[in-house]
Amino acid sequence: MVVFCDSQIPLLPELLGQKLDVIVYSGRHLNREDLISSNCEALFTRSSTKVNKDLLEGTNVKFIGSATSGIDHIDLDYLKAKGIYFTDAKGSNANSVAEYVIFSILHWHFTIGEEIKGSSIGIIGYGNIGKLVAKYSNHLGLKVLINDPPLKELINEGKADDFPAYCKYCNLSEILSTAKIVTNHVPLTSTGKYPTYYLLNNRNLPLLLENSLFVHTSRGGVVDEKALLVQKEKKGLALVIDVWENEPIINTNLLDCCLIATPHIAGYSYEGKLRGTKKMIEEFSNFFGINFDTTLLQNELEQYKPISIQNFESYSEIYNKINHSRQLLDDFVNFKKILHFKKPEEKSKYFDFLRKNYPKRREIL
Numbered sequence: 124m125v126v127f128c129d130s131q132i133p134l135l136p137e138l139l140g141q142k143l144d145v146i147v148y149s150g151r152h153l154n155r156e157d158l159i160s161s162n163c164e165a166l167f168t169r170s171s172t173k174v175n176k177d178l179l180e181g182t183n184v185k186f187i188g189s190a191t192s193g194i195d196h197i198d199l200d201y202l203k204a205k206g207i208y209f210t211d212a213k214g215s216n217a218n219s220v221a222e223y224v225i226f227s228i229l230h231w232h233f234t235i236g237e238e239i240k241g242s243s244i245g246i247i248g249y250g251n252i253g254k255l256v257a258k259y260s261n262h263l264g265l266k267v268l269i270n271d272p273p274l275k276e277l278i279n280e281g282k283a284d285d286f287p288a289y290c291k292y293c294n295l296s297e298i299l300s301t302a303k304i305v306t307n308h309v310p311l312t313s314t315g316k317y318p319t320y321y322l323l324n325n326r327n328l329p330l331l332l333e334n335s336l337f338v339h340t341s342r343g344g345v346v347d348e349k350a351l352l353v354q355k356e357k358k359g360l361a362l363v364i365d366v367w368e369n370e371p372i373i374n375t376n377l378l379d380c381c382l383i384a385t386p387h388i389a390g391y392s393y394e395g396k397l398r399g400t401k402k403m404i405e406e407f408s409n410f411f412g413i414n415f416d417t418t419l420l421q422n423e424l425e426q427y428k429p430i431s432i433q434n435f436e437s438y439s440e441i442y443n444k445i446n447h448s449r450q451l452l453d454d455f456v457n458f459k460k461i462l463h464f465k466k467p468e469e470k471s472k473y474f475d476f477l478r479k480n481y482p483k484r485r486e487i488l
Contacts (some may be wrong), residue, residue: 124411126165127158131479132190133393134423135167135400138415139407149479151371158182167403170196170387171370171475176250179207186410190399192251192390193342194215195236195311208405213312214251215398216390220340221255222488223389224306226451228263229442231336231382235361237303239438240264245302247295247322248341249274249286256306259488261289262435268293268302273317295322299330302336311342320425325350330359336361338380340389343368348377355380365389366374371474385454386477392449394427394486430487441488449488 125144136145146161150171156176168174171212173197174187179453189211202209232239244260246253249271257267263427269290277283286292291480298303313320324347331354339346350376356358363383370387373421378384400420408414414430435440446452447482458477464470 125161125163126167127153127161127163128167129172129190131169131396131481132167132400132403133304134420135190135403137385138400138404138417138420141415141450151475153178153344154183155180155182158184158372165407166450168196171478172196174198174202176201179205182340186407188212188403188406190215190396193310195342195344208410210402212222212399212402213262216392217251217255217400218396218488219392219395220252220308220389220485221259222445222449223340223365223393223451224256224338225259225263225488226303226442226449227338227383228260228265228336229445231304231363232438233442234333234382237334237336237361242266242303243268243301244304244306245293247251247271247298247305247307249290250308252288252340256308257287257290258325259435260471261287263438265304267291270297270298274304287319294379296330296468299323300332302335303332305331306338307341308346309341311344323351325353329337329353331358331360333358336363338363340365342366343370347451348374352377364397371471372467373461373470375470378459381455381464382405383451383455384458385451386458386474388454388478388481391478391484392479392486393483394424397424414440414468427486434487444487449484450482451470 126139127146127148130147130149136147139145145369150169153172159182162183164183166184171189173196184276187207187209192213194211231237245267245268246256247270249269260267267290269286269292278285309319312318322345328350337360348368355362362381364381365385366387404415461470464473
């Protein structure tokens with residue numbers, strides 16, 4: 124059996140290669156002809172590969188695994204119509220993103236001098252990432268405000284557990300107008316009862332408090348970047364941006380005024396990627412009935428040693444530990460080099476280069 128595997132999914136090619144023919148590819152460079160000519164039956168992707176009719180029509184692909192939490196790059200309707208099995212790695216990189224957000228808050232505290240303890244953080248989206256951001260924020264002494272209408276609806280119907288006692292539920296406008304820190308963790312959707320495309324836009328972003336911190340790590344299309352730039356100038360916002368509209372073509376004007384900016388790598392911790400690999404190999408094994416020796420993967424996962432909750436009592440200690448392990452400020456410095464490129468295609472290639480060659484960075488929370 125021939126399977127295709129994105130080069131950014133660690134250890135998965137080695138594990139699959141025990142029993143299968145594995146072709147490793149680079150995210151944006153996969154095409155239908157490759158899949159057809161090799162008689163590919165399973166495809167493992169990340170977010171840079173658009174999985175749709177253009178890629179899959181006429182192929183023999185039966186299984187799609189996306190080692191990501193977000194799935195806006197996947198045409199689920201097409202896969203369902205064709206009977207192609209799909210699985211994602213939802214939640215695998217949640218701790219990585221939450222750690223990124225906590226570091227951003229601490230960096231804002233130490234560089235701008237804004238107080239954390241007793242301030243409010245507004246978390247838009249209380250899924251796998253939002254829950255962890257809320258928990259860690261509570262440990263830091265922040266007042267936690269939550270907005271998640273679909274989840275709130277389920278709670279009201281008795282179909283989901285209520286929010287923790289340390290969380291206060293608020294509508295979106297209240298979040299934006301009262302929280303000193305705002306962070307969003309919703310999927311990118313354009314249909315349904317609660318679409319999130321441009322959820323944060325020129326109508327509600329003006330509600331943001333002056334000199335507040337805005338952290339954006341979900342998907343680019345959730346925020347209207349032009350409207351955010353206007354409020355940056357009017358309100359003196361501190362911006363931390365990891366995701367961008369039209370990646371890999373990014374808004375360099377937005378990048379140039381950020382407190383921290385990175386090329387969509389908040390969820391790129393080594394542990395986050397390994398958890399994605401674990402989900403992929405398990406789902407593949409269940410679907411095809413093929414088992415693999417995963418000792419190498421388990422040994423790597425066991426090296427994760429999170430710090431004690433007591434560390435949250437010292438902002439400087441936790442800030443320094445994350446800074447040393449994740450090196451996000453180095454990522455920011457390297458990313459800003461994109462400003463020196465003149466042509467859009469050069470900038471696009473550099474954006475992808477940084478993601479493709481991202482170093483091994485371990486979580487500490």
